[in-house]
Amino acid sequence: MAKLELHDIRKTFGEVDVLKGISLTVEDGEFAAFVGPSGCGKSTLLRLICGLDEITSGQMAIDGEIVNDVPASRRGLAMVFQSYALYPHMTVADNMGYALRLAGTPKPEIRQRVENAARILRIDPYLDRKPRQLSGGQRQRVAIGRAIVREPRIFLFDEPLSNLDAALRVDMRIEIARMKERLGTTMVYVTHDQIEAMTLADKIVVMNAGRVEQVGSPLELYNRPANRFVAGFIGSPRMNFLAVSGVTPEGQMVVPGGRIGLARRIPGTAAEAGVRPEHLRLDRPGTEGSLSGRVVMTEHLGSDTYAYVQLDGSEQPILVRLSGERLVRREEPVGVVVDPETVHIFGSDANTLLSAQSTAREAA
Amino acid sequence: MALTEVNRPLELPVSPLANRRGLRAGQRRTGILLLLPAIAVFAVVILYPFLKALGLSLFRYTIEMTAPEFIGLGNFRTIATSGEVWNAFLVTAIYVLFTTVGTLVLGLGWALILNQPFRGRAVLRSFSLLPWVLPSTVSAFIWGWIFNARFGVLNAILLELGLIDYPQAWLSTPQGAMLAVVLTKIWLSIPLFMAFFLAGLQNLDREQVDAARIDGAGNWAVLRDHVLPHLRPVLIVVVVIGVIGNLQQFDTIFALTGGGPVRATTVLSIEVYKQAFEQWDIGFASAIGVLWVATLIAPAFFYLRMLVKGA
Numbered sequence: 001m002a003k004l005e006l007h008d009i010r011k012t013f014g015e016v017d018v019l020k021g022i023s024l025t026v027e028d029g030e031f032a033a034f035v036g037p038s039g040c041g042k043s044t045l046l047r048l049i050c051g052l053d054e055i056t057s058g059q060m061a062i063d064g065e066i067v068n069d070v071p072a073s074r075r076g077l078a079m080v081f082q083s084y085a086l087y088p089h090m091t092v093a094d095n096m097g098y099a100l101r102l103a104g105t106p107k108p109e110i111r112q113r114v115e116n117a118a119r120i121l122r123i124d125p126y127l128d129r130k131p132r133q134l135s136g137g138q139r140q141r142v143a144i145g146r147a148i149v150r151e152p153r154i155f156l157f158d159e160p161l162s163n164l165d166a167a168l169r170v171d172m173r174i175e176i177a178r179m180k181e182r183l184g185t186t187m188v189y190v191t192h193d194q195i196e197a198m199t200l201a202d203k204i205v206v207m208n209a210g211r212v213e214q215v216g217s218p219l220e221l222y223n224r225p226a227n228r229f230v231a232g233f234i235g236s237p238r239m240n241f242l243a244v245s246g247v248t249p250e251g252q253m254v255v256p257g258g259r260i261g262l263a264r265r266i267p268g269t270a271a272e273a274g275v276r277p278e279h280l281r282l283d284r285p286g287t288e289g290s291l292s293g294r295v296v297m298t299e300h301l302g303s304d305t306y307a308y309v310q311l312d313g314s315e316q317p318i319l320v321r322l323s324g325e326r327l328v329r330r331e332e333p334v335g336v337v338v339d340p341e342t343v344h345i346f347g348s349d350a351n352t353l354l355s356a357q358s359t360a361r362e363a364a
Numbered sequence: 365m366a367l368t369e370v371n372r373p374l375e376l377p378v379s380p381l382a383n384r385r386g387l388r389a390g391q392r393r394t395g396i397l398l399l400l401p402a403i404a405v406f407a408v409v410i411l412y413p414f415l416k417a418l419g420l421s422l423f424r425y426t427i428e429m430t431a432p433e434f435i436g437l438g439n440f441r442t443i444a445t446s447g448e449v450w451n452a453f454l455v456t457a458i459y460v461l462f463t464t465v466g467t468l469v470l471g472l473g474w475a476l477i478l479n480q481p482f483r484g485r486a487v488l489r490s491f492s493l494l495p496w497v498l499p500s501t502v503s504a505f506i507w508g509w510i511f512n513a514r515f516g517v518l519n520a521i522l523l524e525l526g527l528i529d530y531p532q533a534w535l536s537t538p539q540g541a542m543l544a545v546v547l548t549k550i551w552l553s554i555p556l557f558m559a560f561f562l563a564g565l566q567n568l569d570r571e572q573v574d575a576a577r578i579d580g581a582g583n584w585a586v587l588r589d590h591v592l593p594h595l596r597p598v599l600i601v602v603v604v605i606g607v608i609g610n611l612q613q614f615d616t617i618f619a620l621t622g623g624g625p626v627r628a629t630t631v632l633s634i635e636v637y638k639q640a641f642e643q644w645d646i647g648f649a650s651a652i653g654v655l656w657v658a659t660l661i662a663p664a665f666f667y668l669r670m671l672v673k674g675a
């Protein structure tokens with residue numbers, strides 16, 4: 001159990017600045033998920049935390065001690081790799097007990113701890129197998145088991161579920177959630193998958209191009225994204241953005257297909273309005289206060305239906321989430337109803353000028 | 365569709381593209397066909413001379429004789445009681461042991477060094493192949509010069525360091541001569557061994573080593589628990605190739621010491637040469653050659669079996 005503090009961490013590979021000053025704190029027992037687009041430096045940051053690569057500048061502390069120069073082997077952390085990185089020539093039991101063996105733990109104790117972890121992860125029938133004789137999901141469990149057995153100060157996960165199929169992913173997600181409850185250890189979890197981040201994390205760190213864009217609880221990020229990047233990144237399917245071409249004397253924003261009322265006065269000039277697909281409604285064309293357009297495509301997912309609506313005067317269709325039974329025809333002219341309370345407004349610098357009101361209130 | 369219908373075999377014509385005797389049959393026939401030229405060449409240049417030598421080993425055939433005289437196992441009986449031939453076997457064993465172990469340790473060490481990232485690594489890797497491209501007599505010449513009693517680099521360095529008081533005639537002492545031929549062979553073989561090891565090291569999963577480090581492994585533990593087990597298949601191949609090559613070694617030893625002083629570096633290859641082309645006792649030389657090949661067969665068998673299994 002440990003608290004992790006990063007202060008202005010930078011990392012350069014030769015000429016390339018990969019991390020450009022990361023500062024953040026992960027509290028003792030907290031589950032922090034790092035999300036961000038591919039190549040933004042998540043894995044790099046994780047490798048710095050566990051000590052595999054050297055920090056170019058900045059400070060890192062675990063439990064109030066600067067660990068910049070502590071080698072990986074003495075940091076007492078455990079990491080689960082995306083590729084699992086199991087030891088191919090060792091049995092599952094030896095894989096899981098390796099760290100304890102190196103630490104000189106007595107054999108009977110190693111065996112007991114390995115067996116306990118294996119039972120929890122339901123891999124006890126495979127303890128004598130080699131990793132290549134296991135399925136992907138089983139390997140994944142072994143990798144997690146190897147981390148649990150050590151009782152590390154901090155768990156690090158680098159996209160641990162990304163090689164699994166959808167069903168197994170859900171299973172393992174629940175498994176990890178249980179593990180978090182039971183162990184209460186500090187966890188740092190890198191993922192591409194929004195749902196993993198939203199469901200597992202106490203705190204989400206949104207990274208982009210080597211910087212932290214925003215840190216907050218899942219609902220904070222969903223309801224009050226600090227800027228257009230976070231707004232577009234958190235939430236699935238992603239937020240619709242409408243270009244604001246001006247504001248009428250009555251205080252309405254002019255967007256493709258019509259106008260959107262302003263819920264409140266905003267401190268600056270609106271450049272874009274953002275509305276999530278789940279906050280839009282379809283109605284008859286010409287409905288009071290709606291944006292006019294036509295349906296260009298629909299996707300039926302069973303529980304939901306997504307309608308792609310091309311607003312008049314815009315190329316890019318916007319997405320509207322409807323209930324599953326709702327039938328819409330292609331090319332059907334529609335009115336998209338926007339509740340001003342659910343609109344996020346971004347300035348020309350892409351920072352948020354106004355967050356949606358109603359969803360924020362619901363969350364509060 | 366009814367269940368019974370599903371279980372009935374398909375009554376459909378077989379595709380005209382199918383191989384009549386199963387999927388692999390065509391491949392097997394082609395394989396044998398492709399092997400024929402190689403088998404023919406093997407028969408002419410290896411099998412025939414070998415059988416000829418095998419035959420000759422049963423004859424007495426020296427320079428004064430016009431035709432070989434059949435003596436059965438006579439040559440082998442002579443060998444059994446000949447201290448000189450036994451000595452050649454012993455010298456060969458020592459030579460093979462030291463060269464193989466030496467090359468293994470140094471080749472692996474060098475490969476580990478060249479696998480680390482550092483400036484100038486590519487250049488150093490290229491230079492490391494130098495002993496491989498030099499003709500072996502040239503190498504022998506270089507080492508002969510290094511060990512030279514009067515102008516040799518070795519003496520110069522040892523004198524400078526104060527480790528010896530006066531120049532040593534390395535090649536005229538049994539141990540010195542053995543040391544020289546062993547070092548020469550090690551130096552010659554390092555590039556090949558290193559290339560094998562380096563190739564093996566390069567496909568060692570980096571994350572596996574990373575995971576081990578996080579698990580608390582230091583350098584020694586990484587080498588023992590991950591690098592060496594990963595290199596095991598390479599290690600076996602390299603040992604077998606090394607043993608075979610060292611058992612056959614001739615040119616550098618012949619050029620460097622000629623088998624001397626006295627018989628200190630007379631390995632089997634030199635012994636056979638001497639019997640055949642100095643004593644002109646072809647029958648006796650053939651008999652030694654046959655025994656020599658017999659010692660080669662064991663490692664060669666392992667090697668071939670590994671190749672076949674690996675394929």
Ligand SMILES: Nc1ncnc2c1ncn2[C@@H]1O[C@H](COP(=O)(O)OP(=O)(O)OP(=O)(O)O)[C@@H](O)[C@H]1O
Nearest residue numbers: 013016018036037038039040041042043044045192
């Ligand atoms: N050893 C290296 N040398 C040079 N550049 C590197 C090195 N390692 C990573 N990078 C660069 O650093 C950036 C961040 O890489 P990183 O692997 O941390 O991304 P990531 O956020 O984990 O992406 P993904 O989600 O695809 O795994 C990338 O642009 C990558 O090209």
Ligand SMILES: [Mg+2]
Nearest residue numbers: 042043044158
């Ligand atoms: Mg990554």
